[in-house]
Amino acid sequence: MIEIQELTKVYGETTVVDRVSLTIGAGELCAIVGTSGSGKTTLMRMVNRLVEPTAGKVLIDGQDTRDVPAYELRRRIGYAIQGHGLFPHRTVGQNIGTVPHLLGWEKSRITKRVDELLSLFQLDPAQFRDRMPNELSGGQQQRVGVARALAAEPNILLMDEPFGALDPVIRSKAQDDLLAIQKRFNTTVVLVTHDMEEAIHLGSRIAVMDGGKLLQYATPQEIIANPATDFVAELIGGDRPFRMLSLAKVLSLVEPGEAAGDPISAGASLREAYAECLWSGREALPVIEDGKLIGRISRNDLARCAARPS
Amino acid sequence: MSIGLVIRLLVLALLVGFLVSPESFAFVFEPLTKNNQPVIYNQGSLLDLTLNHLLIVAIATALATTVAVGLAILVTRPFGAEFLPLSRSLANVGQTFPPVAVLALAVPMLGFGTAPTLVALFLYGLLPIFENTLTGLTGLPPTVTEAARGMGMTGGQRLVRVELPLALPVILAGVRLSTVISLATATIGSTVAARTLGEVIIAGLLSSNTAFVLQGGLIVGALAVLIYDGLSAIERALTRRTGQGARANA
Numbered sequence: 001m002i003e004i005q006e007l008t009k010v011y012g013e014t015t016v017v018d019r020v021s022l023t024i025g026a027g028e029l030c031a032i033v034g035t036s037g038s039g040k041t042t043l044m045r046m047v048n049r050l051v052e053p054t055a056g057k058v059l060i061d062g063q064d065t066r067d068v069p070a071y072e073l074r075r076r077i078g079y080a081i082q083g084h085g086l087f088p089h090r091t092v093g094q095n096i097g098t099v100p101h102l103l104g105w106e107k108s109r110i111t112k113r114v115d116e117l118l119s120l121f122q123l124d125p126a127q128f129r130d131r132m133p134n135e136l137s138g139g140q141q142q143r144v145g146v147a148r149a150l151a152a153e154p155n156i157l158l159m160d161e162p163f164g165a166l167d168p169v170i171r172s173k174a175q176d177d178l179l180a181i182q183k184r185f186n187t188t189v190v191l192v193t194h195d196m197e198e199a200i201h202l203g204s205r206i207a208v209m210d211g212g213k214l215l216q217y218a219t220p221q222e223i224i225a226n227p228a229t230d231f232v233a234e235l236i237g238g239d240r241p242f243r244m245l246s247l248a249k250v251l252s253l254v255e256p257g258e259a260a261g262d263p264i265s266a267g268a269s270l271r272e273a274y275a276e277c278l279w280s281g282r283e284a285l286p287v288i289e290d291g292k293l294i295g296r297i298s299r300n301d302l303a304r305c306a307a308r309p310s
Numbered sequence: 311m312s313i314g315l316v317i318r319l320l321v322l323a324l325l326v327g328f329l330v331s332p333e334s335f336a337f338v339f340e341p342l343t344k345n346n347q348p349v350i351y352n353q354g355s356l357l358d359l360t361l362n363h364l365l366i367v368a369i370a371t372a373l374a375t376t377v378a379v380g381l382a383i384l385v386t387r388p389f390g391a392e393f394l395p396l397s398r399s400l401a402n403v404g405q406t407f408p409p410v411a412v413l414a415l416a417v418p419m420l421g422f423g424t425a426p427t428l429v430a431l432f433l434y435g436l437l438p439i440f441e442n443t444l445t446g447l448t449g450l451p452p453t454v455t456e457a458a459r460g461m462g463m464t465g466g467q468r469l470v471r472v473e474l475p476l477a478l479p480v481i482l483a484g485v486r487l488s489t490v491i492s493l494a495t496a497t498i499g500s501t502v503a504a505r506t507l508g509e510v511i512i513a514g515l516l517s518s519n520t521a522f523v524l525q526g527g528l529i530v531g532a533l534a535v536l537i538y539d540g541l542s543a544i545e546r547a548l549t550r551r552t553g554q555g556a557r558a559n560a
């Protein structure tokens with residue numbers, strides 16, 4: 001659990017982060033959203049003390065982060081950044097093993113962990129372990145960057161626009177990977193992004209920042225339904241019904257019955273289902289789960305879900 | 311094998327051959343002498359002079375590298391940042407001071423011989439290495455240094471594991487520049503009785519013997535070209551090994 005209390009950062013005359021307080025529960029994925037200059041990155045960097053706060057404090061599992069040396073604190077917190085920041089003179093394996101090496105793990109344990117992570121990110125260890133970072137594609141470099149951040153099994157992972165440099169197809173794959181890994185290890189993730197779509201897709205809670213202030217901190221549903229200020233509403237944009245639909249899966253709206261045409265997977269989002277209804281002009285779609293027909297989903301139900309919650 | 315490599319090996323072979331047995335090359339220099347002057351330098355072994363010349367350059371460059379790299383590391387640390395302008399001007403002064411002037415000033419203090427030459431070469435060699443080390447250490451990709459900090463490396467670990475290895479090719483370029491300048495400058499050390507190849511050139515100038523001047527000049531020139539090429543090759547290999555090929559070509 002991360003407790004941020006009255007955290008403030010002042011550079012000269014400018015207050016970059018202004019008395020922000022928020023609590024991120026264990027296993028949550030908190031997305032900090034804001035425009036550039038909103039203080040979102042500074043806020044995140046104060047968690048592992050890459051930036052020292054001017055005032056206020058950060059508690060991790062109840063312990064003040066200032067009670068340990070900054071470098072020890074950072075070894076316990078995973079850190080992944082935009083443009084991955086891999087060490088160009090180290091192999092993929094050495095890059096991933098950076099923090100375990102700093103922590104003094106035994107060689108065999110590091111090797112084992114590196115191979116485990118490479119497999120987890122669908123990179124064949126035998127093929128990729130000894131390659132240099134510049135021999136990888138952008139998507140592979142990004143995966144190695146996240147693998148490196150996770151190497152010492154941290155409870156907390158900080159990510160600064162980790163998917164910013166990826167093309168849309170690879171980005172959505174990387175986002176899904178992150179969600180799967182976060183679920184599997186129950187890691188607490190703090191992710192900074194300027195993209196509300198990404199925040200809604202990934203975040204279990206969203207913190208909206210502007211001008212150094214925290215405007216709203218709530219679940220995606222709450223943010224979409226009741227934006228706290230006009231600025232939050234503006235960030236969400238005009239397609240609120242579709243954002244609302246993107247939050248739930250088809251499985252949650254399945255009803256018994258039959259429908260004609262191509263089926264849709266139960267794991268797809270309601271948004272995809274609604275889009276398919278509109279596109280194919282059907283009133284309902286058959287739903288399959290693990291290859292078996294489990295019922296149908298109707299356009300009317302979908303439309304109801306897209307309406308503003310009362 | 312490329313043509314360049316063949317030419318370099320040929321130059322090296324000629325150089326070694328000439329140093330081991332200068333008399334065999336007498337016919338080349340014969341036309342340059344008049345009045346039955348000696349054709350080949352005869353006041354000492356050319357091989358000894360060459361080795362001594364190289365030794366002086368090596369010592370001076372090693373000292374300059376140690377001091378310049380050390381200084382550049384200090385002024386790029388947080389606690390040394392305020393000394394950056396001062397150290398820059400000091401290194402610049404070392405470069406603008408003509409080596410001849412350094413020799414003239416050093417002789418009264420250190421006497422004639424090798425010592426004043428070493429001082430002049432050392433001072434003269436500082437700037438290129440210092441400037442290149444600064445460039446290397448401050449021009450690292452920001453995401454890489456940021457990641458090193460975020461991973462929890464201490465200042466010393468960042469320096470040894472990330473900053474120096476990545477800056478090494480650039481530092482080496484400074485060392486190469488400094489070495490080649492020193493190779494040439496060392497010849498004037500002979501004016502204060504250091505045993506370098508300058509002796510051959512000066513002897514030639516004093517007796518109007520073009521053959522001597524040419525011998526001294528050619529040896530120094532060949533050494534400079536070969537060492538420059540050798541160090542460049544090491545640099546390229548390092549750049550490739552540190553995965554910075556794209557950065558170096560840009």
